[in-house]
Amino acid sequence: MAKAEYRAPKGTSDLLPADARAWQHLLAVAQDLFARYGYEPVYTPIFEHTDVFVRGIGEATDIVGKEMYTFDDKGTPPTSLTLRPEGTAPIVRAALENGLTANGQSAKVYYSGPMFRYERPQAGRRRQFWQIGVESLGMGEPTADAEAIALLMEFFAAAGIPRSAMRLLINTMGDEVCRPAYRSEVAAFIRGNAAGLCDECARRADTNPLRAFDCKNLTCRETMKRAPVLRDRLCDDCAVHYAAVKSHLDALGIAYEEDTSLVRGLDYYTRTVFEVQAEGLGAQNAIGGGGRYDRLFEMYGGRPTPGLGFALGFERTMLALRSAGVDLPAPAIADVFVASAAPELASEVFAVTQRLRSAGVPAEMDHQGRSLKSQMKAADRLGSLLVVFVGPDELARGEVTVRDMTDKNEWRVSLHGIEDQVRTALFERYLARDVAVSGTPSEGRS
Ligand SMILES: [Zn+2]
Ligand SMILES: [Zn+2]
Known part of the structure; x- marks a missing residue:
């Protein structure tokens, strides 16, 4: 065994030939399928100005608060750079910078590669992990939401995960019209029920109250079940949009469960959010998910431009495939x-x-x-x-x-x-x- 300093850093793994082949296989499945849906490949830098993530993902999130690999470059004065913890913020930054959605154009792009988060390593959670994702930019219509969800489900099916081993959860996060009042209502609920919540959730009343729905603590989960539900407080536009997304999914025969506690932990989401969970993976059972982010372009100083996308994780998809007993591509042979x-x-x-x-x-x-x-x-x-x-x-x-x-x-x-x-x-x-x-x-x- 090599000395500790010559081993891979904690929370990282080498993709040796068997895993590297599996990654390339999933990538090939994605490339074929995404092309059929009209998505084109994009590669952005592995690091960005730190503000790209702070602004887009939100300061009160775990990612920005605790999990980013941030460093200074060698310029004068030094610039703060961060290894990308996710793929959406860089894509929106790139689309805005390069005018992909200028003059009302739309763009459908996909990306793949490593992401970086400083987290406690566990099964299905690494500090460098591999993701594939799509972003559909410039389209605010509910057919675009349904298309992204259909594509994600089709990807997992094409990869070999049986439909019966997956759950599709959907929810709506509202928008700038209906969410602020709801946020205040949840904050008030948290203050009134602090005894039934962990310290972190109690603190969230002031920073990011909706994240209390995400807490893994069982007492918090029970308490938050009694919290006000956004679905009953949507503005008319959000209600119509959400109903249309569901009716498009129904028309496609895609089964889903509505989950009002699904908030996805990033600030930029608006309206539709979704997540695919796989059986047999324990607590880290989300294999892919995403949502709509109609305000993200404006957060970077751009014109209002709707957008939505999803990301799927390689490591957890592999765990789901193994748990479903799916054979992965066989080793290369020399005929x-x-x-x-x-x-x-x-x-x-x-x-x-x-x-x-x-x-x-x-x-x-x-x-x-x-x-x-x-x-x-x-x-x-x-x-x-x-x-x-x-x-x-x-x-x-x-x-x-x-x-x-x-x-x-x-x-x-x-x-x-x-x-x-x-x-x-x-x-x-x-x-x-x-x-x-x-x-x-x-x-x-x-
Ligand atoms: Zn909690
Ligand atoms: Zn609304």
């Missing part, structure tokens, strides 16, 4: 292994391997001069269907030997045209394997 018992033929072995790779064949070889027996073991481990033997006598005749790893048959192949010969032999074996698996041949490999 062909090029072997030789003669170390002096290394350059010929390498040349054959490269020719096969150039022809689109996944091929591997041994670089370390190991015995033929070790090379055959490697071929087995890599799932090779064919082994190409390069030997001095055959090579002198311009030939190599090909062995089928299943039935152990061998035959000679001319070195000239080896690409076509190997590809044809592989294709026959893919076909045979597909018939064996599904009963009907399909084109190539899946």
Whole structure:
């Protein structure tokens, strides 16, 4: 074991090949699906000016109050920078700066990559964690809300999480018309019921009263069940919007539960918020969620521009997939292994391997001069269907030997045209394997 200072920092994990493959797989599922819904990729810096997060997420939130990795750059005077704890604020900053929503245009974008929060590490909660998210900018209509929710549910289904293992929760946070009065009402409720609340929730009356709905403390949960409910106090516009979102979900046949305690912990949310929870993950059971943020552009000094989006977490999605018993993508294989018992033929072995790779064949070889027996073991481990033997006598005749790893048959192949010969032999074996698996041949490999 390496010395402590040479281990990954607390709360971080390496994505070793199995996890990295799973991440790329989920990313590929997302890219395919998001493109079908008209979203385009965007990459923003991993760090931003600290104010981007303080302004957008809100000073009274846990993220800004306790969890940000903030540092000074080397400028004079130094500028405060922060590793991004989430993806929405940077996207809105970028959209505003680059005029993506100027002149009433709309933009649909998605992002992916690591986020950073200084939190107590536990299952499904890391200090560097990986997220994929979409933002739909410039559209205030309730069909846009329903589209984002439908897309999130479709993503999890496409990733392999059974619908029966997921719960979709929705709520409305109101807007600047109806929320302030409601906020004061909740603050008054907290002051009147401080005995039934933890110290932190009692303090929230003055800072961020709605967050008391989010407290994991059971006594707080019980107490907050008696708190006033925003759904009964919505202004007309918010009520109409919320009803329309629900009716669009109903029309799509997407089942949801209304949860008045769902407040999502960021200040920028307005109107619709939603969260997807998965079974079997304990307290950290939210695998994705998001909402509408119609005031965020204005918070950065922009013109009023509606927006909404969601983010989903890689680590928790993986936990949900494991808990649902879903098989993750299998390791990469080398369909062909090029072997030789003669170390002096290394350059010929390498040349054959490269020719096969150039022809689109996944091929591997041994670089370390190991015995033929070790090379055959490697071929087995890599799932090779064919082994190409390069030997001095055959090579002198311009030939190599090909062995089928299943039935152990061998035959000679001319070195000239080896690409076509190997590809044809592989294709026959893919076909045979597909018939064996599904009963009907399909084109190539899946
Ligand atoms: Zn509490
Ligand atoms: Zn309202």
